[in-house]
Amino acid sequence: MSVRIFIPKDAAALSVGAESVARRIAEEAMSRGSAVEIVRTGSRGILWLEPLVEVETSIGRCAYGPVAPRDVAGLFDAGFLTGGAHALAHGAVETMDWMIRQNRVTFARVGAIDPVSLDDFRAHGGLAGLERAIAMRGADIVDSLQASGLRGRGGAGFPTWIKWRTALEASADQKYIVCNADEGDSGTFADRMLMEGDPFLLIEGMAIAGLAVGATRGFIYIRSEYPHAFRTMSDAIGVAEKAGVLGGSVLGSGRAFRLEARLGAGAYICGEETSLLESLEGKRGVVRAKPPIPALQGLFGKPTVINNVLSLAAVPSILADSAQAYAEYGVARSRGTLPFQIGGNVKRGGLVELAFGATLRELIEGFGGGTRSGRPIRAVQVGGPLGAYLPANQLDTPLDYEAFAAIGAMLGHGGIVVFDDSVDMAKQARFAFEFCAKESCGKCTPCRIGAVRGVETLDRIVAGVEREKNFAVLDDLNKVMTDASLCAMGGLTPMPVMSALRHFPEDFRRPPQRQAAE
Amino acid sequence: MTAVAGWNEEVAREIVTRLVALDGAMLPILHALQDEFGYVDPAAVPVIAAALNISRAEAHGTISFYHDFRAAPAGRRVVKICRAEACQANGCEGLLDEVRARAGLSPDVPGDDRLTIETVYCLGNCALGPSALVDGELVGRLDADRLIGLCANGSVEDAQVAAGETK
Ligand SMILES: Cc1cc2nc3c(=O)[nH]c(=O)nc-3n(C[C@H](O)[C@H](O)[C@H](O)COP(=O)(O)O)c2cc1C
Ligand code: SF4
Ligand code: FES
Numbered sequence: 001m002s003v004r005i006f007i008p009k010d011a012a013a014l015s016v017g018a019e020s021v022a023r024r025i026a027e028e029a030m031s032r033g034s035a036v037e038i039v040r041t042g043s044r045g046i047l048w049l050e051p052l053v054e055v056e057t058s059i060g061r062c063a064y065g066p067v068a069p070r071d072v073a074g075l076f077d078a079g080f081l082t083g084g085a086h087a088l089a090h091g092a093v094e095t096m097d098w099m100i101r102q103n104r105v106t107f108a109r110v111g112a113i114d115p116v117s118l119d120d121f122r123a124h125g126g127l128a129g130l131e132r133a134i135a136m137r138g139a140d141i142v143d144s145l146q147a148s149g150l151r152g153r154g155g156a157g158f159p160t161w162i163k164w165r166t167a168l169e170a171s172a173d174q175k176y177i178v179c180n181a182d183e184g185d186s187g188t189f190a191d192r193m194l195m196e197g198d199p200f201l202l203i204e205g206m207a208i209a210g211l212a213v214g215a216t217r218g219f220i221y222i223r224s225e226y227p228h229a230f231r232t233m234s235d236a237i238g239v240a241e242k243a244g245v246l247g248g249s250v251l252g253s254g255r256a257f258r259l260e261a262r263l264g265a266g267a268y269i270c271g272e273e274t275s276l277l278e279s280l281e282g283k284r285g286v287v288r289a290k291p292p293i294p295a296l297q298g299l300f301g302k303p304t305v306i307n308n309v310l311s312l313a314a315v316p317s318i319l320a321d322s323a324q325a326y327a328e329y330g331v332a333r334s335r336g337t338l339p340f341q342i343g344g345n346v347k348r349g350g351l352v353e354l355a356f357g358a359t360l361r362e363l364i365e366g367f368g369g370g371t372r373s374g375r376p377i378r379a380v381q382v383g384g385p386l387g388a389y390l391p392a393n394q395l396d397t398p399l400d401y402e403a404f405a406a407i408g409a410m411l412g413h414g415g416i417v418v419f420d421d422s423v424d425m426a427k428q429a430r431f432a433f434e435f436c437a438k439e440s441c442g443k444c445t446p447c448r449i450g451a452v453r454g455v456e457t458l459d460r461i462v463a464g465v466e467r468e469k470n471f472a473v474l475d476d477l478n479k480v481m482t483d484a485s486l487c488a489m490g491g492l493t494p495m496p497v498m499s500a501l502r503h504f505p506e507d508f509r510r511p512p513q514r515q516a517a518e
Numbered sequence: 519m520t521a522v523a524g525w526n527e528e529v530a531r532e533i534v535t536r537l538v539a540l541d542g543a544m545l546p547i548l549h550a551l552q553d554e555f556g557y558v559d560p561a562a563v564p565v566i567a568a569a570l571n572i573s574r575a576e577a578h579g580t581i582s583f584y585h586d587f588r589a590a591p592a593g594r595r596v597v598k599i600c601r602a603e604a605c606q607a608n609g610c611e612g613l614l615d616e617v618r619a620r621a622g623l624s625p626d627v628p629g630d631d632r633l634t635i636e637t638v639y640c641l642g643n644c645a646l647g648p649s650a651l652v653d654g655e656l657v658g659r660l661d662a663d664r665l666i667g668l669c670a671n672g673s674v675e676d677a678q679v680a681a682g683e684t685k
Contacts, residue, residue, distance in 0.1 A: 011642065011643065011656045012643050012645065012646055012656070012658065014656055014678065015643050015646055015649060015656040015658035015659075015681060016646060016658045016659065016678060016681045016682035017675075017678040017679040017680075017681065017682035018678075018682075019675065019678070020675055020678065020679050021682075047646055048645065048646075050646070050682070051682060066682055067682075068679060068682050069679055183640075184639070184640065186602030186604050186605075186639060186640040186644065187602075187603060187604045187640075187644045188640075188644070189642035189643065189644055189645070192642040193642075224586050225598075225640065225651065226642060227651075227654050228656070229642075262542070262546065263545065263546075263549055264545075265545055265548065265549070265584035265587060266584055266585035266586035266638065267583065267584055267585060268639060280542045280545075281542045282543060282544030282545060282580070283544070283580055284579055284580050284583040285583060285584075286583075300541065341644065342645060343644030343645040344603070344604040344607030344608065344644065345607040345608055349644070349645025349646065372608070385602070385603060385639075415644070417603050417604045417607055417644065418607060420607075423607070428603070431603070431606070435639065
């Protein structure tokens with residue numbers, strides 16, 4: 001019998017050589033006459049150990065990593081096909097510290113299965129939620145969501161069931177489910193890993209949404225920076241159609257749900273839901289004023305549920321395992337789990353799915369092991385480019401929506417970016433404005449003009465020109481942007497700026513020569 | 519990748535005709551044109567406008583809204599370098615300074631028929647940065663030597679392997 005070897009095809013794993021490693025292992029097995037079957041998977045999210053190779057043995061799937069092509073012959077010599085000892089060995093992956101300390105719900109299958117094998121998906125519990133949903137009334141599905149406490153994982157944390165109920169109660173000849181897979185926030189990659197590692201889970205979640213609200217068509221809007229995710233998602237949709245999971249009669253239910261994957265085109269604002277809908281319709285991605293809300297008048301003017309990848313991917317297990325089981329994870333009004341993403345200057349970066357309520361420190365130090373550079377942590381940006389910069393003394397903040405709001409920060413999509421003490425926070429604040437100026441949709445003045453003025457004002461402050469006066473200008477500017485912007489692009493850009501100023505004032509008051517010399 | 523066939527009106531019309539029936543056909547059409555030609559020629563504007571029954575101004579306005587769509591052909595090698603926060607934390611700006619000093623290369627300046635370097639914000643590889651998408655393939659843990667090599671049409675796979683060997 002041949003030995004099964006699992007090697008990720010996830011883009012992050014490929015970025016550090018997984019393709020060459022897979023080829024070397026196949027060649028080496030061939031030349032040694034060893035019978036192996038190589039299965040390409042998603043990534044477990046233990047990204048600092050990528051390429052991480054797993055071998056199926058009697059004691060479980062033994063992990064080796066990071067494996068380089070030059071290590072392969074040595075691994076064979078060490079008997080890795082039977083779990084042999086080696087400097088790169090980590091034991092059975094299921095027993096690795098990084099894995100056992102997590103609450104893997106949404107990411108339970110990612111890295112374990114062949115992403116485009118529907119048989120694998122079913123064998124690991126896939127489609128149980130959809131089968132349940134077929135036997136339920138739409139209103140009961142919505143009730144389950146409400147009981148689960150699920151809130152939108154795209155950033156705003158809005159209760160998912162409210163959107164679904166609104167769309168369910170709307171009457172229209174056509175309704176849509178739209179998945180927001182624009183994942184533009186720096187420091188985030190959970191949507192990408194899910195689409196590359198378990199695309200059927202997203203398909204299942206969207207089909208359930210379709211059945212729940214009476215929508216027969218869905219779109220997944222995937223950013224163009226994710227060509228691998230787009231390919232895997234498109235392949236999986238094709239497989240699901242052939243197998244009757246999607247199409248005119250979902251799993252033989254007699255009810256239709258069809259799905260298309262669409263590519264974005266490099267605009268951060270198209271992650272904002274109304275801009276995304278404009279873009280899907282084929283227009284400039286300009287933000288719409290609300291009301292009307294998308295649940296009533298969304299895509300092509302029809303009732304539309306628009307949710308983030310992780311919100312939709314959480315739904316199948318809520319139905320399959322019960323809403324209560326999901327709600328048991330978490331704290332206060334943040335129920336369930338969030339796949340956190342640890343990146344930037346960190347020793348052990350990757351994806352960690354945890355119940356809400358753990359602290360930033362547990363993630364950054366416990367999982368992340370501190371900075372990659374070995375220097376002290378100085379700042380952490382949580383929640384993407386519109387999220388706050390936090391100083392090291394706020395690392396004990398619990399990871400829940402309200403606790404973050406209370407310190408003037410936000411969890412957003414769960415991205416955590418670590419900076420060491422070489423960071424210049426005035427530069428980071430300037431970048432926040434620069435990014436907003438570049439990515440603004442241009443519809444409203446506070447954002448379009450304010451961001452440009454913000455860059456100029458910060459430049460004057462750093463150059464030492466009329467500092468106090470310009471701090472006052474900055475303050476006004478931030479107030480106007482916060483209060484008068486149409487969407488959170490302009491409305492939240494002050495968050496990284498003001499948090500940098502609040503926690504790291506010394507970086508804005510350096511003697512000007514230093515900056516001038518740069 | 520970017521096989522950069524020269525602009526061909528007939529091929530463009532075929533692409534538009536094939537996709538025009540899609541709901542919201544604009545972006546799929548633009549992507550297909552750029553995949554074919556490496557850019558979206560201004561000559562495509564009237565073709566698209568007529569097919570989608572919109573004004574030329576509207577078609578042009580939509581194309582120019584999106585960073586992805588180029589108005590001029592790209593080089594044979596396209597390097598999209600991430601300059602967002604997580605890659606900043608891993609020194610992407612210093613890396614670009616070094617590449618500028620040593621090789622005279624900068625992002626977002628007109629290239630030639632060999633090379634196009636563009637800024638992007640996040641490639642979803644934030645734990646293994648600095649990162650770039652090179653001819654559609656993701657490369658992590660870039661350093662100046664590897665980035666310069668990639669800009670000189672060096673092997674993507676070698677750069678990925680070297681990234682994996684970086685501790
Ligand atoms: C500037 C901006 C960018 C956004 N980018 C994204 C994104 O990339 N992905 C996402 O899911 N939501 C993004 N959002 C949030 C969406 O507008 C919306 O809240 C979300 O898609 C709703 O889904 P959820 O309720 O499942 O979170 C963004 C919002 C703003 C203002
Ligand atoms: S805040 Fe900025 S991005 Fe949002 S609608 Fe206004 S101009 Fe557009
Ligand atoms: S910030 Fe560079 S890949 Fe995410």
